[in-house]
Each structure stands twice: as C-alpha cells, then as structure tokens.
Amino acid sequence: MEAKEGKERSLKQRQVLMFFVLLGVAQAGSEPRHYSVAEETESGSFVANLVKDLGLEVDELAARGPRVISKGRKMRLQLDRQTGDLLLNEKLDREELCGPTEPCVLPFQVLLENPLQFFHAELRIRDINDHSPVFLDKERILKISESITPGTTFLIESAQDLDVGSNGLQSYTVSPNSHFHLKLQDSADGMILPQLVLDKALDREEQPEFRLTLTAVDGGTPPRSGTALVRIEVLDINDNAPEFANLLYEVQVPENSPIGSQVAVVSASDLDIGAYGEISYVFSQASEDIRKTFRINAKSGELLLTQKLDFESIQTYTLNVQATDGGGLSGSCVVFVQVMDLNDNPPELTMSTLISEIAENLQETIIAVFSVSDPDSGDNGRMVCSIQDDLPFFLKPSVDNFYTLVTNTALDRESRAEYNITITVTDLGTPRLKTQHNITVLVSDVNDNAPAFTQTSYTLWVRENNSPALHIGSVSATDTDAGANAQLTYSLLPPQDPHLPLASLVSINADNGHLFALRSLDYEALQAFEFGVGATDRGSPALSSQARVRVLVLDANDNSPFVLYPLQNGSAPCTELVPRAAEAGYLVTKVVAVDGDSGQNAWLSYQLLKATEPGLFGVWPHNGEVRTARLLSERDAPKHRLLVQVRDNGEPPRSASVTLHVLLVDGFSQPYLPLPEAAAEQARADPLTVYLVIALASVSSLFLLSVLLFVAVRLCRRSRAASLGRCSVPEGPFPGHLVDVSGTGTLSQSYQYEVCLRAGSGTSEFKFLKPVVPNFQGHSPRPEIEETSNFKNDFGFSIQ
Numbered sequence: 001m002e003a004k005e006g007k008e009r010s011l012k013q014r015q016v017l018m019f020f021v022l023l024g025v026a027q028a029g030s031e032p033r034h035y036s037v038a039e040e041t042e043s044g045s046f047v048a049n050l051v052k053d054l055g056l057e058v059d060e061l062a063a064r065g066p067r068v069i070s071k072g073r074k075m076r077l078q079l080d081r082q083t084g085d086l087l088l089n090e091k092l093d094r095e096e097l098c099g100p101t102e103p104c105v106l107p108f109q110v111l112l113e114n115p116l117q118f119f120h121a122e123l124r125i126r127d128i129n130d131h132s133p134v135f136l137d138k139e140r141i142l143k144i145s146e147s148i149t150p151g152t153t154f155l156i157e158s159a160q161d162l163d164v165g166s167n168g169l170q171s172y173t174v175s176p177n178s179h180f181h182l183k184l185q186d187s188a189d190g191m192i193l194p195q196l197v198l199d200k201a202l203d204r205e206e207q208p209e210f211r212l213t214l215t216a217v218d219g220g221t222p223p224r225s226g227t228a229l230v231r232i233e234v235l236d237i238n239d240n241a242p243e244f245a246n247l248l249y250e251v252q253v254p255e256n257s258p259i260g261s262q263v264a265v266v267s268a269s270d271l272d273i274g275a276y277g278e279i280s281y282v283f284s285q286a287s288e289d290i291r292k293t294f295r296i297n298a299k300s301g302e303l304l305l306t307q308k309l310d311f312e313s314i315q316t317y318t319l320n321v322q323a324t325d326g327g328g329l330s331g332s333c334v335v336f337v338q339v340m341d342l343n344d345n346p347p348e349l350t351m352s353t354l355i356s357e358i359a360e361n362l363q364e365t366i367i368a369v370f371s372v373s374d375p376d377s378g379d380n381g382r383m384v385c386s387i388q389d390d391l392p393f394f395l396k397p398s399v400d401n402f403y404t405l406v407t408n409t410a411l412d413r414e415s416r417a418e419y420n421i422t423i424t425v426t427d428l429g430t431p432r433l434k435t436q437h438n439i440t441v442l443v444s445d446v447n448d449n450a451p452a453f454t455q456t457s458y459t460l461w462v463r464e465n466n467s468p469a470l471h472i473g474s475v476s477a478t479d480t481d482a483g484a485n486a487q488l489t490y491s492l493l494p495p496q497d498p499h500l501p502l503a504s505l506v507s508i509n510a511d512n513g514h515l516f517a518l519r520s521l522d523y524e525a526l527q528a529f530e531f532g533v534g535a536t537d538r539g540s541p542a543l544s545s546q547a548r549v550r551v552l553v554l555d556a557n558d559n560s561p562f563v564l565y566p567l568q569n570g571s572a573p574c575t576e577l578v579p580r581a582a583e584a585g586y587l588v589t590k591v592v593a594v595d596g597d598s599g600q601n602a603w604l605s606y607q608l609l610k611a612t613e614p615g616l617f618g619v620w621p622h623n624g625e626v627r628t629a630r631l632l633s634e635r636d637a638p639k640h641r642l643l644v645q646v647r648d649n650g651e652p653p654r655s656a657s658v659t660l661h662v663l664l665v666d667g668f669s670q671p672y673l674p675l676p677e678a679a680a681e682q683a684r685a686d687p688l689t690v691y692l693v694i695a696l697a698s699v700s701s702l703f704l705l706s707v708l709l710f711v712a713v714r715l716c717r718r719s720r721a722a723s724l725g726r727c728s729v730p731e732g733p734f735p736g737h738l739v740d741v742s743g744t745g746t747l748s749q750s751y752q753y754e755v756c757l758r759a760g761s762g763t764s765e766f767k768f769l770k771p772v773v774p775n776f777q778g779h780s781p782r783p784e785i786e787e788t789s790n791f792k793n794d795f796g797f798s799i800q
C-alpha cells in the first residue's frame with residue numbers, strides 16, 4: 001500500500017514539476033505554498049490567509065487584483081479579496097477527487113494582476129475515516145468435501161474500504177468455530193487476502209454445514225467494520241456403510257402361509273445422503289431353495305413368500321441379506337426362518353396284505369396287515385387307529401405302526417356273509433385329520449347246514465278221480481348255505497310199508513319238490529297214504545333231511561245211492577201187506593239204501609215220486625219209512641205201486657229209485673210198537689244179519705279201485721212180517737249187483753263182511769263185526785279197513 005501510494009505520489013510530483021517549469025517564466029524558483037484541509041470540511045470553511053503568506057499589506061492585496069485559478073479545473077477555493085482569506089468553495093470528498101491516491105493534492109495559482117505575479121500553491125485534502133470496509137457479496141457459499149484433509153486453505157472474499165492509509169482495511173476476523181481459523185495473506189499489490197484454514201476433518205454426518213461470519217476491520221479511529229456470511233456446506237462422501245438394525249432376525253412362519261405373505265422386514269440405515277445413502281437389499285449366497293421360496297423387496301427390505309412353506313420338507317431357512325448403498329458399500333444380516341408345523345397331512349394307510357374272502361367257522365384269522373403314517377410332527381403326527389365296535393374283528397397293533405386286522409371269533413356266513421370294515425386312522429393334531437379305508441370281507445360258505453323242510457309233515461288233499469299226472473302239491477326245503485351247498489335235490493323215500501306201490505302212485509320233481517299223482521285215485525279204495533320225501537344238498541359231504549307227506553283223498557260224489565231193500569232184482573218182487581184196519585201212520589215198510597261215497601255225498605233223502613193212489617202213503621224223507629197217511633177204507637184198491645227216489649247230497653246229486661208193491665189185506669193191524677225197543681230186542685236175540693260183500697278189484701299195476709258190492713240181506717221179521725207178507729230173499733253169498741268203477745278192472749277177489757245193525761237211541765249205525773273171509777287182511781291196500789269200528793262213518797248209511 002505504501003508502495004502504491006509512493007508510486008502515485010511520484011507521478012503527481014512530476015506533473016507538478018512541469019507546471020512550475022511553465023510558471024517559472026514569471027516567477028522562477030519560487031516554492032509552492034502548501035495548504036491542507038480535511039475532506040468533508042463544510043463549504044466556506046477557512047483554509048488560509050494569503051495576505052500574510054504573500055507578505056502583502058491588507059490594502060495592497062485588494063489593489064493588486066488577486067485571483068485564484070486552477071488550470072482546467074473547477075475552482076474549489078474562493079478568495080476574499082478584502083481579507084485575503086482563502087475559503088472552501090464546496091465540501092471536498094477525498095475519495096472522489098483522488099480515489100486511492102495519497103496524498104490527495106489539488107494544485108492552484110494565485111495570480112496578482114497589478115503587477116502580474118504568480119504564486120504556486122497546493123491544497124492537500126486530508127483523509128478522514130468516512131468509509132467502512134464493505135464485502136461485495138454479503139453471503140458466500142463454500143462447498144467443502146468431508147474428505148478434505150486438515151490444513152487445506154480456502155480463499156474467501158476480500159472486503160474493500162475506500163479510505164486510505166490507516167483508515168483503510170486493516171484486518172479480518174472470523175466468528176469462533178470448531179473447524180476453521182482465518183489466515184491473512186498479503187498479496188503482491190498490497191491487498192490482504194483472507195483465507196480459511198481447515199483445522200480438523202469434516203464429518204458431514206456430524207455437521208453438514210457451518211455458518212461463519214467474516215468481519216473486515218479498518219484502522220480508523222474509531223475503526224469501522226463490515227461483515228459477510230460464509231456458509232460452508234460439507235459435501236458428502238460415501239464414508240458410511242449400511243448398517244442393519246439387527247444382525248439376526250428370527251421369525252417363525254406357519255407352513256402353508258399364502259404366497260405373498262410377509263415373513264419379515266429387515267432394515268438397514270446409511271448415514272450418507274443421496275445415492276450414498278440409498279440402500280437396496282439382496283440375498284447373498286442364497287441357495288436354490290431360498291431363491292424359490294423367498295423374495296426380498298430391494299427397496300423396502302420386505303421378505304415375502306413366493307411359494308408355500310412345507311414343514312415336512314424343510315423346517316428352517318437361513319437367509320443372508322445384504323444391504324448395499326449407491327456407493328457400493330454394504331452390510332449384511334441373517335434372517336433365520338423357522339417353519340412351524342401345521343396339521344396339514346392326514347394319516348396315510350398302506351395296506352400290505354388283504355384277504356377279502358375267508359371261510360366261515362375259522363378261529364382268529366388275519367384279514368389284513370397294514371401300516372399307518374403321518375408326516376406331521378408332534379401331536380400332528382401321532383395317530384390312533386380304530387374300526388367299528390360292532391364287528392367281530394379287532395385291530396392288533398404291531399411294531400413300527402403296523403397293525404393286523406384279525407377276526408374275533410369264527411364267522412358264520414349264514415348270519416352275515418359280508419362285512420364292510422372301515423379302518424379309521426385319526427391323528428391327534430388340531431384340527432384332527434383322519435383317513436378312512438374301507439375293506440369288504442366276504443365270508444365264504446362251508447356246507448354246515450342241512451336242508452330244512454318248511455314243514456316236518458305235509459298233508460295234501462286230492463280230489464279222487466283226478467286226471468293222471470296231476471300236480472297234487474309241493475314239498476319245499478331250504479338250505480341256508482350258499483352255492484352248491486344250498487342246491488337241493490328232492491327224492492321219494494322207500495315206503496315203510498313195503499306193499500305200498502308208492503312208485504306207481506306219486507312222483508316228485510327232483511328240482512322243485514312238486515308232487516304228481518301218477519294215476520287216478522279212488523277214495524272208496526284208498527282214502528289216504530303216507531310216504532317220506534328227502535332233500536339233499538350238493539355239498540361235500542352232502543347233507544340231507546326228510547319230511548313225511550300224507551295224502552288224503554277227497555271224496556267225490558261218484559257213487560249213486562244203492563237200494564238195499566226192497567230188492568229190485570229178486571226173482572220175485574217183494575210185496576208189503578197192509579191190513580185195511582191199519583191206523584193212520586202205520587209203518588208199511590222202510591226203504592234201505594246206502595251210498596258208496598262219504599260225508600255229504602252219502603247223506604240220503606227219500607221222496608215218493610209216484611203212487612197209484614196219491615195221498616194214501618207217505619215216505620219219511622230222512623229215514624225212508626213208508627207209512628199210511630190216513631185210515632184205509634173199503635173203497636181203496638187192494639194193489640198199490642209206489643215209486644220212491646233216494647237222493648244223495650252230493651254235488652251234483654245222484655239218485656236211485658225203487659218200486660214198492662203194497663197189497664191191502666183184510667184184518668186188523670197189530671198195535672204199533674215203537675221200533676227201537678222191538679228192534680233192540682230183536683237185535684240182541686237174533687241180530688239183523690246183513691251180508692255185505694265188498695269186492696275189491698285190482699286193475700293192472702295201478703291201484704285204481706273197482707268196487708263190487710254184493711249185498712245180501714236176509715231180513716227176518718218173524719214177529720211182525722212173517723205172517724203178514726213174504727219177501728223172497730236169496731240165500732247165501734249174493735251174486736247180485738256189480739259196480740265196476742274203472743270199467744277196466746277185473747274182479748280179483750271178493751270179501752264178505754258180516755254187518756250188525758244195531759238199533760241205538762237216536763242214531764243207528766252199522767258195525768262191521770269181522771271179515772267173513774279171513775284172507776282179506778293180506779291184500780288190503782288200506783290198513784284202516786282192519787279197524788272195523790270206524791268204517792261206519794266212512795260209509796255213513798243207516799238202517800233202522
């Protein structure tokens with residue numbers, strides 16, 4: 001500064017020197033007179049008095065015509081010609097007049113015109129401290145990287161001060177701070193250059209910005225100052241690696257969590273800013289399994305599932321997650337994922353052996369061998385195994401989750417042939433999962449049941465005179481076994497009575513047990529017969545059973561009533577004698593008839609069809625008694641013929657008729673004796689003897705019966721009728737009436753029975769006493785015939 005001022009000063013001195021050379025023409029060798037005034041002094045202020053300085057009298061100056069001139073310049077001084085006082089014409093600003101030049105000198109001349117005389121003078125304008133140092137930029141931004149080493153200097157803005165000398169800029173200060181101090185350096189042109197020196201390393205993360213106040217101070221009294229703000233921005237460098245909040249994250253995730261579920265969120269932070277602080281997350285050293293299963297959101301650090309977890313295949317995952325910032329620095333953490341088991345696997349059943357069919361009657365048989373498994377863990381994988389309670393099977397646990405299914409007891413196919421067994425395996429997890437396995441066990445048959453007839457004995461009814469090969473009924477047996485063990489064959493058993501020609505009577509259908517009559521049956525010849533049937537299954541060995549079949553032949557009305565008395569075919573017809581004096585109701589005679597059928601078919605009724613004199617005789621319908629209906633008179637004709645019809649009660653009815661001859665004779669009738677007493681008496685003394693001859697015919701091999709009936713009645717009415725009339729009765733075995741039922745039969749043998757007519761109280765009945773021919777028994781097809789006491793009912797006719 002001093003140097004600069006010196007240089008300027010010497011330049012001015014040279015100019016002033018030239019001026020004095022020119023002036024030297026008039027006043028050579030005269031020294032200029034020096035005056036000075038402080039700048040900014042008020043206009044009109046006194047600078048100097050020229051009277052004294054020029055050595056003139058006060059009056060003289062005014063007379064000489066003084067003038068102050070300055071060449072080419074505005075005159076800033078004025079002269080009071082009277083007093084000689086040199087006054088300031090205006091306020092002077094040194095900085096305007098001279099700028100930085102110092103000293104600031106304004107040369108001027110004082111011209112005396114009369115006589116002409118020049119005086120050189122100069123006015124020095126003294127500086128006052130009227131300017132403060134000024135920074136052109138009030139705020140200055142300085143960007144410093146945090147990587148800059150301490151000791152580095154940073155040039156900062158200089159201030160300016162228009163004042164010169166000691167009033168000019170003297171120094172700088174900076175506000176107190178932790179990192180910088182100020183260093184002032186003089187420049188070549190005398191300027192002071194302020195510099196900031198970094199004292200210690202910057203850390204943006206610690207303090208990203210400094211605000212320093214730079215103060216420039218001048219040397220005035222009092223000093224003036226100006227300030228500027230220096231804002232220091234600390235520039236970031238990537239001096240921080242990302243750091244995870246946790247180095248180890250432990251999470252538990254249930255298996256089967258849906259895809260996309262959040263597993264964890266890892267988080268790292270980086271103190272740097274901008275790209276250096278931007279973190280992205282990636283897996284590091286991830287296995288294939290991890291890459292398939294997880295995904296990490298590079299920005300958010302969210303760990304997501306990309307496929308379902310399966311505890312049964314992988315229980316844990318260890319994931320290394322790396323966080324990298326934009327500058328390439330990284331940090332890492334570990335995420336330990338533990339998969340939690342869910343009961344997501346039902347138990348499994350593996351059948352090793354299965355016997356689907358077992359024979360009945362076996363003890364403790366193994367039906368199935370199977371194993372169970374469940375890949376879940378803990379209770380989720382523990383199992384219980386069961387079958388229904390109500391089955392004759394049980395489960396026997398074996399080693400290694402193996403079970404056998406065994407029969408409890410011998411099975412009986414006939415009570416149950418099929419079992420549906422449901423094996424239920426349940427685990428103990430939550431929720432409980434179960435597996436069911438159904439097996440069907442068939443019980444195969446053993447021939448352990450004999451056929452059974454539906455009845456132990458069958459009674460079949462047939463009407464006689466059937467057509468040959470008629471289906472007369474069926475026997476039926478069942479066998480609870482199955483298949484061939486239940487297939488039955490029916491057969492006729494050999495008859496107990498070796499004489500019964502069973503094979504010619506009936507046959508049986510071996511397959512269905514239908515029974516057929518082989519020929520027409522005749523009730524009158526064979527009322528009933530009995531035989532055995534058998535049923536045999538086809539098991540091995542075969543089982544069989546038997547039943548009895550009793551065939552009762554039903555009577556048909558195939559016999560007409562047969563009149564026993566009076567005989568129609570006698571050589572001399574029987575004539576009844578009736579005394580004319582007989583009272584009304586006199587018993588003339590009694591028509592006796594029989595019917596070969598039985599039951600209703602043999603119930604007989606009597607009816608008078610025709611009479612010579614109607615109204616004279618009556619026939620009692622029930623018993624065939626013929627009695628007089630009124631008193632006889634002389635006018636009645638002596639001979640009478642009566643036609644009596646005997647009808648049975650069959651459907652259709654059959655009938656026979658008989659002609660009676662009555663002769664009225666003179667005389668008195670005996671008093672009427674009630675018949676029972678008389679007959680009983682007679683029967684006891686001399687029983688009515690009836691010879692009833694029954695002939696049985698055997699026709700070829702069939703047992704169709706032909707009946708020959710010979711009836712001989714020797715009727716003796718000694719007490720009543722002998723004297724009154726006479727009946728011609730054939731003697732001995734009577735070769736009379738022949739009935740051939742079959743029409744083809746031949747008479748093979750005839751038998752004679754002695755029949756006793758016993759007079760009872762209300763019902764009279766025949767009684768067979770004994771066979772007349774002793775060899776009858778040996779050829780009887782009907783054992784019952786021997787039981788003579790029953791025969792009466794079968795025939796059912798009566799005689800009184």
Ligand SMILES: *[C@@H]1O[C@H](CO)[C@@H](O)[C@H](O)[C@H]1NC(C)=O
Pocket residue numbers: 418419420440
């Ligand atoms: C066994 O199951 C089968 C098929 O489901 C069925 O047809 C049969 O009736 C069942 N048997 C028994 C005894 O329940």
Ligand SMILES: *[C@@H]1O[C@H](CO)[C@@H](O)[C@H](O)[C@H]1NC(C)=O
Pocket residue numbers: 420422436437438
């Ligand atoms: C097994 O049988 C049970 C009972 O009959 C039935 O409810 C179930 O559906 C069957 N299960 C299978 C797998 O056939």
Ligand SMILES: *[C@H]1O[C@H](CO)[C@@H](O)[C@H](O)[C@H]1NC(C)=O
Pocket residue numbers: 568569570571
């Ligand atoms: C017996 O009676 C029948 C008719 O009832 C007759 O045809 C037959 O000639 C008679 N016989 C005698 C010997 O009278």
